[in-house]
Amino acid sequence: MDLRVTQDQRDISASVGTVLHRYRRQAIDDPAALLAELDAGGFLDVYAGAGPIEAAFVLEAIGASAVAAPLAGRVLVAPALGLKDLPAAVALVPSLTGALSRHAPSAQAFLAIDGDEAVVAMADTCSVESVTSRYGVPLGRVTVGDTVQRLGAGSAARLRAAWRVALAAEAAGAMLAAIEHTSRYVTERVQFGRSIGSFQAVQHQLAEVYILAEGARWLARRAAIAPEDGYLAASSAAFACTAAARTYTVTQQVSGATGITTEHGLVAWTMPLIAAQTELGGVRAHAQDVARGRLARRAIGTES
């Protein structure tokens, strides 16, 4: 056991953060320029080049930057399935017909779930209908065409696991950034002659969500290196979704009316956190899978 963050990992976080900084807190209609920059820096292939934890670090940085771009699929999910040479913009789709998919309007390829099988489809073989949404993540309704690459029986579970880890890592980055932003604000904001961040009622709520966000971050990192472990992956997503819901509520609450303005900036993190809570069936689906995994482990333990 050695949980030191290595210098390489620090460097990856810092350098991807530098690239993302120029795009931060923006919804990006055409992510081509950002993707090209990330590709040039080797960040899209960080999984193969450095490893799955480093891919989780990159997704944390993406969440922290509140950059709305189709990155999770290419940075973590596709390589976890052993897929190479996919285009830069890969979106994830929970079923083949009419499902909502984040970043679908700008995707060049889709990874989709079809029963117990995962499939790959190029965007020009699929139909994508843009959907209006206010949650900081471009949405499209996708129907996957007939021309797909099938990844074999059981591959859907691996896709779902990697997807869960990716959403947990990205959400953890967003939560920690939202909490940091809010902590700065409540320290500066003075009411009753004192900083509102000095009130325990405010401190305890922010401390609580910080603890949850740290938990989500470490659980996502742990699950990232065990892509075959559906229990850990579901745990990371279940915990991240619960933490995201609480982080949204607390950071918005203690920021008051200012917090809901675009100018203040908090909503750039918190609106996508709402979107994260519904991904892949949301906490209900994740928690059910955690429970099933726990009972299955118990059954194996009893047999042995």
Next chain:
Amino acid sequence: MDFEWSEAESRFRAELREFLAQNVSPLWGTKGRQVPTPELYEACREFCIKAGEHGYLTPHWPVEHGGRDASLWEKIIIAEEMWGAGEPRGPQYMNVNWIGPAIMRAGTSEQQAFHLPRLARGDTFWCQGFSEPNSGTDLASLATSAVPDGDDYVVNGQKVWTSYAHVAQFCFLLVRTDPSAGRDGITILLVPMGLPGIEVREIATPFQPHVIHEIFFTDVRVPQACRLGEENRGWQLVRSVLAEERIGIARYTFSEDVLDQTLDAMAQRGVDPATDPVLMHQLGQACAQWEASKLLMYAAVQEQLDDIGGARPMASVWRAIGAGFNERMARELFMSVMGDEGLVEESPADLYTLLGVTSPITSGTLELQLNLVARTALSLPKAV
């Protein structure tokens, strides 16, 4: 970054697990930790002596004090396995985690020669004389007085909420030696519990016998040779050793063990949780939180190993989730799983009715940990 245990660490865990399987008394179960009966006291004592003989009590202590300088990770493996077995060390975890280290840090050579071998052997029980009726979370306001008189201190006052006082041979006692100096007027005494003038009374609770006690000190003459460290410098020492204690209590393994017991109990009654989606949701949420909690403890361990100086926010993060959030969630889950059967005395769910309340209170309340997280991790201004 490597989340896997090394081969040596895994081997150590397997050996320890085997030792526990062979040596934890069948009496222990889930209820033994507070040593509520003479039989459980004896079971605890016998276990600790065997654990000491096999080197499982103090491997992380320095060689010169009977340890073998084992890594902090080994200490965590011990904590996980012991808690997974219902913490058969009883109060000994305090001895090895912070009372011994405090004596190493500040004790005289005579104190070290007397106490450390006994602690390492596992045959002495200690209690901690910290809280008082008017000094709980604000511990530095404590008033139990110790007045020098010849070679002794004369101690008068009352301690309260004390676990293990009914079986302890020694008390790690905080006393006031300077009434006007706040936290700079606190001294530590290592007090034999058999001294005249010490009276232990159990405080009744609806849970089980001997959960908490009060200790009265009436003109107790404690030799000055029992003072640990300098007079009036006790606060700094106790703060630093208790910071280390925050990361040694792996309650999540205990929760997982109790979960298995609740599921076993219900399986015997023909209840399958998989048929109840609400229960499955609750179970999934709890398991996810335990996984997160485990990793946050590991992160706190790494923070201590990195030793970059300054505050250690992860220690408080861990303590808040490990002792606060987890125990509450476990209490609710176990009662949900067991339903009415959880009301039966000494059922696994019954046990957590107590732990779900006490764990976020003991060793620094959850609120105190949240204050520390707010200040050290989020740099929020000190509350006024």
